[in-house]
Amino acid sequence: MKEENFLFVPTLLILQGLILILFSSFKENDPRSETAGLADNDTISLEVGFETGFETPDEQEAWVNVNFEEGCESSGKVLFDDVKVTVLSGPINRPEPALNPSEVFKGHDLPRLRGIMSNTHMKKSDLRRIGQEWGANLIRYQIMRDWHGVDCNRDLDEYNRWIDGQLKKLEEVLKYCKKYGLYVVVDLHELPGGRYENRDMAMFYEQEYAEAFIKTWEKIVHRLKGQPMIWAYDLVNEPVHQMEQPEGMDNFLELQIKAAKAIRVIDPETPIMVTADDWSRPGSFKHMLPIDVPKIIYQAHMYEPLGYTYQIAEEPAKTYPGFIDGKLVNKESLREYLQPVRDFQLAHNVHIYIGEFSAFRWAPGAEIYLDDLISIFEEYGWDWSYHAYRESHVWNLEFTEDRNKKEKATEPTDRLKVLRKWWSKNERAR
Numbered sequence: 001m002k003e004e005n006f007l008f009v010p011t012l013l014i015l016q017g018l019i020l021i022l023f024s025s026f027k028e029n030d031p032r033s034e035t036a037g038l039a040d041n042d043t044i045s046l047e048v049g050f051e052t053g054f055e056t057p058d059e060q061e062a063w064v065n066v067n068f069e070e071g072c073e074s075s076g077k078v079l080f081d082d083v084k085v086t087v088l089s090g091p092i093n094r095p096e097p098a099l100n101p102s103e104v105f106k107g108h109d110l111p112r113l114r115g116i117m118s119n120t121h122m123k124k125s126d127l128r129r130i131g132q133e134w135g136a137n138l139i140r141y142q143i144m145r146d147w148h149g150v151d152c153n154r155d156l157d158e159y160n161r162w163i164d165g166q167l168k169k170l171e172e173v174l175k176y177c178k179k180y181g182l183y184v185v186v187d188l189h190e191l192p193g194g195r196y197e198n199r200d201m202a203m204f205y206e207q208e209y210a211e212a213f214i215k216t217w218e219k220i221v222h223r224l225k226g227q228p229m230i231w232a233y234d235l236v237n238e239p240v241h242q243m244e245q246p247e248g249m250d251n252f253l254e255l256q257i258k259a260a261k262a263i264r265v266i267d268p269e270t271p272i273m274v275t276a277d278d279w280s281r282p283g284s285f286k287h288m289l290p291i292d293v294p295k296i297i298y299q300a301h302m303y304e305p306l307g308y309t310y311q312i313a314e315e316p317a318k319t320y321p322g323f324i325d326g327k328l329v330n331k332e333s334l335r336e337y338l339q340p341v342r343d344f345q346l347a348h349n350v351h352i353y354i355g356e357f358s359a360f361r362w363a364p365g366a367e368i369y370l371d372d373l374i375s376i377f378e379e380y381g382w383d384w385s386y387h388a389y390r391e392s393h394v395w396n397l398e399f400t401e402d403r404n405k406k407e408k409a410t411e412p413t414d415r416l417k418v419l420r421k422w423w424s425k426n427e428r429a430r
Helices: 024-029 032-036 124-133 156-180 207-224 252-266 282-287 331-348 366-380 414-423
Strands: 012-022 046-050 062-066 077-089 114-117 138-143 183-188 230-234 272-275 296-302 322-324 327-329 352-357 383-386
Touching (some): 114 414, 124 156, 138 156, 138 383, 156 207, 183 207, 183 352, 207 252, 272 352, 282 331, 296 331, 327 331, 331 366, 366 383, 366 414
Parallel strands (some): 114 383, 183 230, 272 296
Antiparallel strands (some): 322 327
């Protein structure tokens, strides 16, 4: 089951327990029992969600989905025993926004940072195009090699050698960023220990990789401290933390706090970015808390609704604005998706950075979607970077909107025109 099928509001839970499957006659008489791979007293993973609109847990309706192996269409009676409930986060009582808030820390003195996310092999010509020709004043620089990999980066000696090589490349990139007026967000896109098959990060469950995460950031900061074009250190790209943790392990926010404090010992000045759980999605900010570390910026990623931005199937195409998966999606509904981030911003008087937002290049109306999003970011005073520059063809601003053609358009695409319109308002980083 994909995590986007569930809305965890206002309480996010993990339910784990022993499940007794009463399939005695099924097992004896049906050959599918071998395919199912189930036996009495087997433990099976569960996902639990709650209907919205209820005030207390006692009044909430919950549903449980039990995942059998693919291809097993079985039915029967299920009993639950020794159920354990772990509350990962509860409703947050936000303070009322201040009537006369103090000036928000942004970490720069420009009216706005408007940029784009890098690929993993940036050259001088790329930086010239982004900064000089297109007019962006920011790149989010990915330290990344195998985003879709499972159980990668577990050999820490090899990982550290790779990080050393990436930092050497970044130091070269920073020289040209100065020339072309580009601030840099240092994005540690791949972390020690990598991700499990369910995309959870190993560092939330294995102490070896949690410690390596902090040491990696200490290495990065020792190497880059004092570089004038670095805007911020971006601690974790899209954390995912769905399973119950072993005792003593830090959750997604606690580990970011430890890393931020370790960085502050080395570098008291450069801004640090922290983010919410569940892929940094806007809805995760409903249960996000501010952290007590100086000079923090909070990052969210915006791909909502996924039914529009990730149009993998060819038919039927979903158009923005319009009805998408049974719901009218327009600029006002985009505001609704972003409202948890806005509420967090106003309640805690903090600065927001949208590190990623995009839509597949063939999504009908993508240029309108991007324009509407950016206009909201601008209204709220948020800095932002588009995902991404010449990374995957599905996001490429220069490629045609024809999904069957992986080639550049002969003229600037409507999506690129929208981004360049907003980038034209920039002042150069200095």
